Amino acid sequence: MIRFENVSKVYARGARPALDQVSVDVERGEFVFLVGASGSGKSTFLSLVLREQRPTRGRVYVAGRDVANLSGWRVPTLRRQLGVVFQDFRLLQNKTVHENVAFALQVIGKPRHVIRDTVPEVLEMVGLTGKGKRMPTELSGGEQQRAAIARAIVNRPQILLADEPTGNLDPTTSLGIMRLLDRINRTGTTVVMATHDDEIVNEMRRRVVELSDGVVVRDEARGGYGEREAILPDVGASPVLDAPGSGTRAPVQTGRGS
Amino acid sequence: MRFQFVLGEVFSGLRRNTTMVVAVVLVTFVSLTFVGAAALLQAQIGKLKDDWYDLVEVSVFLCPEGSVSPTCATGEATEDQIDSVRQVIDTELSSQVSKVYFESKQQAFEAFSERYPDGYQGTQLTADDMQASLRLKLTDAEQFAVVSDVLSGRDGVEIVEDQRAVFEPLFRTLNVATLLAAGLAGVMLLAAVLLITTTIRLSAVSRRKETEIMRLVGASNLFIQLPFLLEGALAAVLGSLLAGGGLWLAVRFMVSDWLERSVDWVAYVSEVDVFRVAPLLVIMAVALAALSSFFTLNRYTRI
Numbered sequence: 001m002i003r004f005e006n007v008s009k010v011y012a013r014g015a016r017p018a019l020d021q022v023s024v025d026v027e028r029g030e031f032v033f034l035v036g037a038s039g040s041g042k043s044t045f046l047s048l049v050l051r052e053q054r055p056t057r058g059r060v061y062v063a064g065r066d067v068a069n070l071s072g073w074r075v076p077t078l079r080r081q082l083g084v085v086f087q088d089f090r091l092l093q094n095k096t097v098h099e100n101v102a103f104a105l106q107v108i109g110k111p112r113h114v115i116r117d118t119v120p121e122v123l124e125m126v127g128l129t130g131k132g133k134r135m136p137t138e139l140s141g142g143e144q145q146r147a148a149i150a151r152a153i154v155n156r157p158q159i160l161l162a163d164e165p166t167g168n169l170d171p172t173t174s175l176g177i178m179r180l181l182d183r184i185n186r187t188g189t190t191v192v193m194a195t196h197d198d199e200i201v202n203e204m205r206r207r208v209v210e211l212s213d214g215v216v217v218r219d220e221a222r223g224g225y226g227e228r229e230a231i232l233p234d235v236g237a238s239p240v241l242d243a244p245g246s247g248t249r250a251p252v253q254t255g256r257g258s
Numbered sequence: 259m260r261f262q263f264v265l266g267e268v269f270s271g272l273r274r275n276t277t278m279v280v281a282v283v284l285v286t287f288v289s290l291t292f293v294g295a296a297a298l299l300q301a302q303i304g305k306l307k308d309d310w311y312d313l314v315e316v317s318v319f320l321c322p323e324g325s326v327s328p329t330c331a332t333g334e335a336t337e338d339q340i341d342s343v344r345q346v347i348d349t350e351l352s353s354q355v356s357k358v359y360f361e362s363k364q365q366a367f368e369a370f371s372e373r374y375p376d377g378y379q380g381t382q383l384t385a386d387d388m389q390a391s392l393r394l395k396l397t398d399a400e401q402f403a404v405v406s407d408v409l410s411g412r413d414g415v416e417i418v419e420d421q422r423a424v425f426e427p428l429f430r431t432l433n434v435a436t437l438l439a440a441g442l443a444g445v446m447l448l449a450a451v452l453l454i455t456t457t458i459r460l461s462a463v464s465r466r467k468e469t470e471i472m473r474l475v476g477a478s479n480l481f482i483q484l485p486f487l488l489e490g491a492l493a494a495v496l497g498s499l500l501a502g503g504g505l506w507l508a509v510r511f512m513v514s515d516w517l518e519r520s521v522d523w524v525a526y527v528s529e530v531d532v533f534r535v536a537p538l539l540v541i542m543a544v545a546l547a548a549l550s551s552f553f554t555l556n557r558y559t560r561i
Contacts, residue, residue, distance in 0.1 A: 050474070072479075073478075076477060077476065082476075090470070092471065104475040107263070107471075107477035107482075108476055109260045151475075
């Protein structure tokens with residue numbers, strides 16, 4: 001789904017490369033954590049996938065396209081297959097939740113009846129039923145992120161990129177967001193999530209790609225966050241990560257509490 | 259859907275940016291009014307030429323007694339000299355000259371007396387003080403140079419005069435006025451381009467977040483830029499319509515209602531001419547907006 005072949009990215013001539021000979025292969029339907037300190041190249045990785053940047057050397061393939069050599073006018077087609085979520089939500093403050101989600105479809109020219117049918121469905125999926133008419137400021141951080149996720153997946157992208165989606169949220173709320181991302185992943189969407197949140201990485205036990213100074217230093221199928229000892233080494237990809245609001249949050253919560 | 263959405267974006271953009279939009283409308287209004295005024299002045303000159311050049315003639319003044327001109331060395335023009343000049347006109351200039359008639363000293367004196375019944379500046383003149391001439395009507399008034407070339411310097415011809423020269427000062431004034439209007443229009447148009455550029459930039463900045471989301475969810479370049487383009491174009495076109503309206507009012511009330519009544523022997527530009535100029539103004543406005551957008555948008559809303 002996403003393939004990096006010896007990708008290097010140098011922003012300024014002579015500077016240390018943001019990415020250095022990175023080769024990563026993400027399969028369809030995978031859930032990948034991208035971890036590493038600030039400045040390790042996570043954001044560059046994501047922006048190369050989005051083709052906000054072009055690699056200095058190497059090739060990037062996304063959904064079968066050679067992104068580095070994609071001509072400008074085809075970039076929108078690529079991005080329609082990608083959903084993106086950010087740490088700061090990036091909702092439009094002058095639009096309601098419903099309008100924010102609908103906006104993503106309107107601007108790619110979807111017909112009105114499609115929007116009318118799809119938006120409530122997606123809002124229900126992310127757990128914002130009945131909150132479509134609220135303004136972003138009237139929502140909690142977690143709800144805002146759910147709205148942002150709804151916007152990212154409303155066009156049914158093949159890949160969801162998340163850049164520290166839980167960075168602004170408290171641990172409990174983060175957990176809800178992670179359950180949501182997991183659920184989206186289970187519907188077949190490839191998820192790549194850059195994060196600093198070691199607890200989440202350790203609890204989810206998914207593939208971890210660790211970057212350090214632009215180099216892949218670790219690529220583990222069911223990894224933990226890294227150096228630090230995992231808090232709950234045995235929880236793994238247990239059925240804990242269930243649908244939000246279904247009330248089965250006990251194991252993780254108690255686990256952490258004990 | 260798309261169309262409605264784009265229109266919605268345009269109007270919300272216009273609302274958010276009201277002051278700048280009003281400024282763009284006013285500046286295009288003023289600049290295009292000057293452009294239109296220059297065009298109308300030229301139209302006026304054309305009308306006057308059409309009208310007056312039909313009336314004017316070329317006068318071939320024949321040698322009077324005591325002329326110092328070298329072609330008049332033999333004294334007053336003789337019948338033979340006059341005949342040979344007429345001969346030349348009939349043969350060499352047959353295609354340029356449509357009509358010839360001879361004005362004798364007596365006829366010239368009668369015309370003079372009619373115009374100045376009390377004598378000219380206190381002097382009493384007689385027919386002998388007048389000068390006989392050949393009056394030529396040209397098929398095309400612009401052919402004067404050819405006629406003058408052929409006839410000047412012939413024996414018995416003192417001087418060849420183009421009556422059009424009488425109008426030259428007026429036309430020169432109108433041409434200077436045209437240049438002035440065009441110059442001001444140029445300066446104002448530059449101001450308009452800069453202002454539209456700034457407006458689009460401001461609009462793009464104030465909608466940065468929307469634009470960013472649009473880019474991320476894969477909206478096409480055209481779709482992202484269209485609202486800005488339309489905003490600039492709409493404001494400019496509005497300005498051009500105002501300019502057309504202003505010119506129409508000016509022609510209607512100043513020329514048709516007032517000038518035409520006070521000085522009625524002159525052909526003036528009419529509202530029809532305004533309707534002919536107005537579409538050009540609208541086209542210019544669109545071109546102006548397109549030009550400004552082209553320079554701005556690529557920088558501010560690139561994918």
